[in-house]
Amino acid sequence: MNVRTQQRIAVGFLFFCTVLVVLPVLVILGIITYKGFSALSFEFIFGMPKSGMNAGGIFPALLGTIYLVTGAILFAVPLGVLSAIYLVEYSRDNAISRLIKLAIVNLAGVPSVVYGLFGLGVFVVFLGFGVSILSGSLTLGIMILPVIITASREALESVPQSFRIVSLSLGASRWQTIRHAVLPHALPGILTGTILGLGRAAGETAPILFTVAAFYLPRLPESVFDQTMALPYHLYVISTQVPGIREDFRFGTALVLLLLVLILNFAAIILRYRFRKKKRW
């Protein structure tokens, strides 16, 4: 075969493969938007579910997800950022720091349902928090910890070394240097990672199955020890566990969940883009 023909065929084939990978994304978004859009209404988003979830809205599930995600972030961000500060600013390249990095890689690879088991074993049973928002938030928080640490590490590492040297040479202590000369410049990167973590936590179902999620609970939770409905679990319930739910309700729920997650992701992308443009060093 002629080399040119070979080149053309090969490139065409690679392009075809890439299209096969990316096209389903558009198909998924298209189908959900097309079939779910008609369900969206004020009542659907801000109403209580009625008559076995076949009427009314999804507000308790939406609010439940917002509570869970907020709790997860409150737990994971301080811990994750401090952990990243340790890795970047304090630790030397020794056995402990290598072990920490290995642990982070492995945490990122632990199946989400195993986090669910862990949450059940530790928070629900061992610490006695019961099936509650607190248990679910902590479980989700631990799950997104690797995301936060990795993003914060990258953000801290991108701050030039000279910032630290100047600050130290002016007599600032190590912590003062980090607090005033390094962290402010790493903040946008940390924020990007936080938002990505939010998106991840909002969409996960398996970790909240046994730690918080209520099948059907048409009232709003009142304390962190209450159970709550959650959006991804609600979608799972109405699409597999309860037969005969209206089709537009199922697609509508999927659409709301998808919108929530995509908006968070777009916010992170825009933030990252603007941060890169603005960087002066």
Added chain:
Amino acid sequence: MTVRKLREWCIERVIFMSGITSIVIVILIFIFLLKEGLAILGHVGIFQFLFGANWYPISDPPQFGAFPLILGSVLVTLGAAAISVPLGVASALYIAEIAPKKTKEILKAGIELLAAIPSVVIGFIGMVTLGPVIKLIFGLPTGLTALTGSITLAFMAMPTIVSIAEDAITAVPRQYREAAAAMGATTWQTTWRVIAYAARPGMLAAVMLGIGRVIGETMAVMMVTGNAALIPHSILQPVRTLTATIAAEMGETVQGGDHYAALFAIGIVLFVITFAINGVAELYLHRTTRR
């Protein structure tokens, strides 16, 4: 000791404690899985648990043989790998080496979008669109089969495989490309024989991490594979994976009972598998960056 020094010392302690949380959590996960799950292995025996052919957790007497579930996971994972590895590597090569800059940005955004879609949404779409198609094409009683699971999971593994393989390809030194071009090689010849060859360790890591993702995936696979805990004889039958078993059955168990413990024991199996995969993948990842 001055106040300032004391303050510094305290802050450093706090930061150090936060630093090692990741290690503590990994150890805690393992301890708690063992604590809750080890009892059943004592009852049933490790060999019987891993290779017993019957998973009847609620019959009397209950039988806890996880072999059908392990086979279910293996079958779905192999199927997903067969689809996602060639497609993923091809896309990574196209995106990194051939696509013009604008196209490249669009394609990468598409892959990122795919990674962002929650698994329960992908499972839902797989159930309502892919399921009926599979049912129709093969004339099956149900469209929720191992094959449906494999196809769905293949797409969920794609973002991992493509983005890590792409990083590995981009990390190949530019001199390789220039040398190949100087010797008269076409873009394709360079891409396939030089770049792909040089990026092998990173691509292997990408594939392994993708497979790790597939084995651990829970919601989507539970929704599209039909959930039959039987030893599968073909890829067109419903199966149940390790992950789906935990997610589907934990709600019916009595805390501290045998069934409860057996699900934690499955968790141990999953944890060990993913730990091994990620550890090995990490080794290969470092091999590319070092060069």
